[in-house]
Amino acid sequence: MFSQRLSMALPYAILFAIAAWFFYLAGQFRFTPRGDNIGPDFWPRLALGAMMAICLVQGVRLVLTGRDDEPGLTEGFAAEDGAAPRSSLLLAAGVTLTLAYGALVTVLGFLIATFAFMVLFSYAGHLRAHRTIWLSSALGAGLIVILFQKVVYVSLPRGIPPFSHLTDLFLGLF
Amino acid sequence: MDTLLQLGHGLLVCLQPFNLSMLMIGIALGMLVGVLPGLTLVMGVILVLPFTYQMDVASGIILLTAMYVAGTYGGAFTAILFGIPGEPIDVPLLWDGYKMARAGQPAEALGWTLIAAGGGGIISAIIMVALTEPLAEVALKFSSPEYFAVILFGLASVVALAQSSLANALISLCLGLVIATVGTDTTYGTSRFTFGLPILEDGIEFLVVMVGAYGVGEVLARLERGYAGAPVTQTATARTELPSWRQFAAIKWTFIRSTLLGNIIGIIPGAGATVASFVSYGVEGQVGRRKAQLGTGIPEGIVAPQSAATASVGGAMIPLFAIGIPGSGATAVILGAFMLKGIQPGPQVLLHSGELIYAIFASVFLGIFIMCVLGYFAIRPLVRILDFPEAVVSSFVMVFCFIGAFSIRSSVVDLWLMIAFGLVGYLFDRLRFPIAPLVLGVILGPLAEESFLNTMISFGNDWTVFFTRPISGTLMALTCLALVLPLLGALRHWLWPHDFEETPHSQGSP
Incomplete structure (x- = not known):
């Protein structure tokens, strides 16, 4: 049961790690600061920080509860469409x-x-x-x-x- | 009067031989895309995008817009006749249209579809012409905080209306925003995430992301399931029979309600024809005169989703031309086509290139008319396309994806990037991450960053300016609302899951 929860959280852990790596890389951008203005690293770090935070929350939530979010409006179609078995x-x-x-x-x-x-x-x-x-x-x-x-x-x-x-x-x- | 005059001029531009041929081709392709189950409307519009590179902007946009309009209608044939929805848009047509066809009235069912698509489309186009200019005049007063707030609202709406979880949609959006930062920063000239590759200095083209994530990703997902689909027979007897005026008058309120609903849903960024079709069917099930019979094969169940789906096209065009924010996936591609020509749609374009915009408006009217004529007469050859094996069609789709990558900069790096985004698209599909926020993030990311930076520079890094100015404050409040409302829904689902277990996926379906 717990291993199933971990596997559900795995994509978020991977995305978190990738985002963290890019967050680090954004800190290495070379530029000359202009007064108090925000630098070219601000925007990507904002997006990456948000991504890391969501991955963290979602990953922890899945490990603790094992439940995913509710399906959306068109998911019924997706489920119907996916009736045939997958072939690796x-x-x-x-x-x-x-x-x-x-x-x-x-x-x-x-x-x-x-x-x-x-x-x-x-x-x-x-x-x-x-x-x-x-x-x-x-x-x-x-x-x-x-x-x-x-x-x-x-x-x-x-x-x-x-x-x-x-x-x-x-x-x-x- | 001035509007009518401009529309008349636009019509003359549309009637120029090359533009008219592009319109016809666009409608034919849009209907084919609608018919083929493996090819979505957005994917089809993306695949045609490379063909527009050598055209002038009017011809290119007319081609794409015609595809968009016709794509909301073409799938109705196969949904009603064979129970095969070419698009998610057409799923609600299965519940009444297919049942009506099975009850021995396929021609009548197709007649109702034609009336709904034609009527809904034309009314929606009239609303589009009436609303775009006033909205653009309001947008002219916008400064950088307002632009940022508008873009943020557009992105938030896409996320909030995402097909899977809110968290997944937000992650997808953030990823899109990060991809958009790759390349040389325009303010500081700093290389960002280029890894020493010269071609990445120019950034990652959104077309590569779009074609890969939608096209390659979707083909791989369908190949994995062996292109499973129902066999098609008896295409030779297909025809359309229009309803009488009295029959139409009996369901006029369904038609008016669904058309307006589709138009409004189209205006909301991110909510395209699929949402309009489902919501309209759901509303008919709630307030319709014959709501109890919905799902048994009645015309209301055909008119409601079809008129809403086609009406959403005109709605989605309004924010695109007035503010420069796409109202749907297909309009995001049309926005991309504008940007590839160095034009940023918005109030300035309407002011300075009115002829172009009114030509596109006129093409919508003309396109709907031609679509209806084509739908009436060319139904048999159209549905025969389903006889063609999907494996072959998919191989063609893949090749068009490859060409899409090559046609940007003739670089094999773009091809590899496109393949990589194709694998990302497949994984997203598998893990239920929506692709639309990723693509919108890539397209709108640079605009969002630029307006954010401009605001910060102009207002001395005071971020409260987004909330203290009336328009941007209102838009920021709407953004918060768009994000918080689904969050509350998710929270409710999390806390009281039993409330939802009884009626999963119901959404108005019988």
Whole structure:
């Protein structure tokens, strides 16, 4: 019972520790004071101090009572929406793919990385309609690249050779 | 008369080919976002934001506003026809709309929705035009203490209306305020929390936080549950049948009451269409003529939430344009779009860029009209979008999130920050921390800090000035009230939990 209460209070303890660390960092800001005026550390320290105080109160309250606050107005919907069981494996797959995308997009280039991501992310979502997945990913990645590179003029990563050659070849078609 | 003239000019701006096409696209996208269960209205508006970078400000805001208006209506189709609420806004439509459809009257149910959305939206837009300018004139008299008090009131209202606990909402807000301080301080030129990374000297873009926390966080949360959703069939027979004038006259008070309620709720910062929809349904259950039959499939149960939801749009626009405070999550994004163009909405904008503001006003009127026409005729292709697998739609959403991060500064650091905030958004969702206060904190944090610092410098560090000046004092009192009232509720719940165990989540639901 007590360990359950501790686990409920754990997020607040972690947030308290993070806030305390940043509170310390705010005290290390280098600036030249101007008379009695408050410095650039005041505002972040105010927010961090408030955050620490709330985390402390909430954490202690949870440890002592083991009860969370009342649900809000739209929580009934959230509960209804959350009827399906959670799968850590699916979440891990989603997070891994997202992190891999971040790591590889500058290497593979936006076009290839996005195509690969869309294919793998669709499969990770338990979809097995192969033609739909490959076709929508290819069309999606291609159209998005054309739209943003040629119409909206957003600079997207080309990747490094040899992958950049493929990006250039594709963009050269339009 | 002058207002009508300006509105007429605004309409001409809206009718320019590019602006009109943006309006049409915005409405179509808004309705699609409303239909798709995995894509919320705010998330949809955020995903479209990068497309507005290259547009002029009027076209960009017209696109986003059209999405916002239509997003409050699109989800009604799937909620009524299939019992799938595309948005939390549409949940109350399940209780009567879906039941009416199951009783063999889907076309009538959709007709009531169309009348409620169109009528509620238009009346709310008229109120918006009538109230914005007078409110802006009051706001022109504001000095830094009043601005700080207004911003604080806006932030407090968001926190007070948070979906989970007050403590979690306050923590979320504080985190947002801290994130907003990252970068070079404008008063002293001091680097704050930059950790030696040059890109952080410019601060963390609120877009990165918004896209990550709302977009990536929500997709991950839905992926974790395997995109569970009900199968959809029989889209081919969907159509809309409008009620007769006599039928409408019989429920006119429900319509008027809900429209006004939705408008007022929209004006309150932080309380958007979802709150308006739920509260309006709840009020109908308390005071409605046929309150005992509510939940059995009667038109009042459709008109009340739908007219309030669409009416909240006009309400939410009032504080945005008059004071520069967003009234809802979607208007926070629209505020962001203004700021990306170097414009801070508020009384000065209304004074100096009246043409722009009236063009946006006109786009709301025109948007509601086009939305109703589209809703009447394009219902079948719209609901067919549900045949598309959610795994594919989600992969597209993720890619648009990535582009949102790239499009700010073409930096991979922004992409990593966005992914990090996506994980924060997922954890927040899991731990029942609301995301809206975090995002509002990031957007309004710099304004709050600036007005606070200006006040402290101007008034010799005398913080009592916030309470001694009439307007700021009143606003500070309202802020205290907004924070204390839910606190009292929480305290009551804590002290007498048995009072609440009998009717959890009732909120007017049958």
